[in-house]
Amino acid sequence: MRVDDRLTDYVVEQVVRLVKTPSLAGHTDVAISHVEQELAKTGILHGRTGRGALLATIEGREKGAQRALTAHVDTLGAMVKELGSDGSLLFTSVGGYALATVEGEYVTVETGSGKLLRGTILFDEPSAHVSKKINDTKREFENMRIRLDAEVRNQKDLDKLGVTVGDYVHFDPRCEVTETGFIKTRHLDDKAGVACLLGALKALVDSGARPRLTTHFLFSTSEEVGFGASAGIPPEVGELIAVDMGAVGKGQESDEYSVCICAKDSTGPFDYALRQRLAKLCRSQKIPYKVDIYPFYGSDAAVAVRAGLDAVTGLIGPGIDASHNLERTHRKALAATVRLVLAYLEPDGRNH
Numbered sequence: 001m002r003v004d005d006r007l008t009d010y011v012v013e014q015v016v017r018l019v020k021t022p023s024l025a026g027h028t029d030v031a032i033s034h035v036e037q038e039l040a041k042t043g044i045l046h047g048r049t050g051r052g053a054l055l056a057t058i059e060g061r062e063k064g065a066q067r068a069l070t071a072h073v074d075t076l077g078a079m080v081k082e083l084g085s086d087g088s089l090l091f092t093s094v095g096g097y098a099l100a101t102v103e104g105e106y107v108t109v110e111t112g113s114g115k116l117l118r119g120t121i122l123f124d125e126p127s128a129h130v131s132k133k134i135n136d137t138k139r140e141f142e143n144m145r146i147r148l149d150a151e152v153r154n155q156k157d158l159d160k161l162g163v164t165v166g167d168y169v170h171f172d173p174r175c176e177v178t179e180t181g182f183i184k185t186r187h188l189d190d191k192a193g194v195a196c197l198l199g200a201l202k203a204l205v206d207s208g209a210r211p212r213l214t215t216h217f218l219f220s221t222s223e224e225v226g227f228g229a230s231a232g233i234p235p236e237v238g239e240l241i242a243v244d245m246g247a248v249g250k251g252q253e254s255d256e257y258s259v260c261i262c263a264k265d266s267t268g269p270f271d272y273a274l275r276q277r278l279a280k281l282c283r284s285q286k287i288p289y290k291v292d293i294y295p296f297y298g299s300d301a302a303v304a305v306r307a308g309l310d311a312v313t314g315l316i317g318p319g320i321d322a323s324h325n326l327e328r329t330h331r332k333a334l335a336a337t338v339r340l341v342l343a344y345l346e347p348d349g350r351n352h
């Protein structure tokens with residue numbers, strides 16, 4: 001099935017909308033609602049799971065084995081841990097990242113009453129004219145602060161603003177789509193994967209095709225904290241593919257222009273036959289792809305298996321540079337991922 005420029009534009013649009021929609025683990029409702037709205041346009045059957053993830057199902061042409069694909073809407077961020085005596089905020093991470101990658105970031109603190117307060121993540125002695133520590137101090141949560149853009153001088157002022165421990169802190173995505181085809185923004189992991197699944201579903205529905213086998217699509221909500229797809233995938237599923245970022249970097253095969261097929265991540269090798277089949281689909285349909293190993297990586301595929309899903313698993317996704325940092329990919333990688341998902345679904349119609 002063809003993935004033309006218009007469909008790729010749609011996927012890029014979805015990426016942009018999603019990265020601008022805050023969705024930290026435990027607080028993913030708005031992002032899930034957005035995915036829900038997109039699914040409603042396609043008429044695909046869908047519903048929320050007990051934990052608030054979204055499960056969509058398309059009936060296959062053939063009875064028998066079922067398949068599932070999953071991508072996660074939750075991203076990285078922080079939570080207020082302590083109200084500082086000087087009116088600044090100490091924070092704890094939601095998801096895993098190096099503090100160096102968020103220093104200087106503009107953030108929005110969401111209070112319990114829904115008030116949105118702007119601020120900046122800074123080292124606690126950030127001024128070059130005041131302290132020499134900025135150059136040689138290892139960044140730790142103890143020496144990082146959120147400076148709120150409000151006249152707060154002490155804890156009492158914070159109380160008056162309604163800031164409390166447990167308030168969510170959303171990082172600015174800094175989303176930019178360049179004329180050269182790049183999408184650079186935080187949270188591509190894994191909103192790019194979610195957008196690719198939406199793109200594949202749209203292409204499928206628009207063409208009136210059906211997958212060969214009944215296929216479920218799980219949009220999970222807590223992958224970054226380790227238990228995304230631990231529930232929600234129907235037990236009939238015999239094959240699960242996580243659609244999540246390909247790890248680009250030094251020594252890696254993955255790039256920003258291809259769909260990456262993971263051979264092995266930190267949790268071990270993926271199913272060999274499935275991996276071979278995915279690579280074969282890429283070759284036969286001339287989809288740019290890379291096979292790679294991700295040294296520090298776990299995905300919802302492993303989470304589902306650990307939770308007891310009796311299925312073989314695979315991991316594919318657009319190559320993303322500088323993961324859990326200022327991420328970037330190219331629209332070519334998004335298009336390649338959508339094409340592989342569509343090829344995997346084995347839709348009926350002219351090309352199959």
Ligand SMILES: [Zn+2]
Nearest residue numbers: 189190244245
């Ligand atoms: Zn991810």
